[in-house]
Amino acid sequence: MSGAFYDLHLHSCLSPCGDNDMTPNNIANMAVLNGLQIIALTDHNSCKNCPAILKAAQELPLTVIPGMELCTSEEVHVVCLFYSLAEAMAFDAYVHEKLPDIQNRPDIFGEQRILDEQDNLIGTEPKLLINAADISVMDLKELSRQFHMLCFPAHIDKDSNSIIANLGWIPDECAFTAVEIAHVENIEPYRQQYPNIRPMRVVTDSDAHYLWDIAEAVRTLPVDPAHPEQLLDLLQSAAG
Ligand SMILES: [Zn+2]
């Protein structure tokens, strides 16, 4: 098996600071043009554009995994990926309740646009999605079981909103089986410095907020691109 070209961390126009051109169809088509085979849509604290992009990708040679980039109460970003859209939307509702009641400022953060599969505007999210939800990283092990999701700490080598920057280490109690490292050259130094990363799977994603930032076909995971559950299972298994 040659593997699947992937990018598991992408933001749509629903995310604060997500470009309005990051529509479900534009993201899916750009991913195909770039040669990607599996992507995940991971807006900040919301899955509400996942239904549209899953439908938009149906006729394309592309698999889309419903996801979210959760901001925990520690202001740590965690990528959450789901086996099904129904489970993603259940988690979306759970997180929405746990967000502070602070309204979006469209002049600063954009409209937080919710689109349908033809990229028509069907709503906007009134709550500001960039805030921390009242969910601790320590809750994620149990929530992963409850919502049948796979979570990994995002961009652990960044200075802000990363588990290492904010907590100083990756607590073993979180039971993470994978991590995202933004810059490939940091993988070995981080494995050296934080030994509990060594058995974890490491992914590198674009974290794109603009179409031109979506990854090229450079990194693969050894899974069948037609079977996203294989990717989720792989990221939950110990690295060889
Ligand atoms: Zn982030």
Ligand SMILES: [Zn+2]
């Ligand atoms: Zn992100």
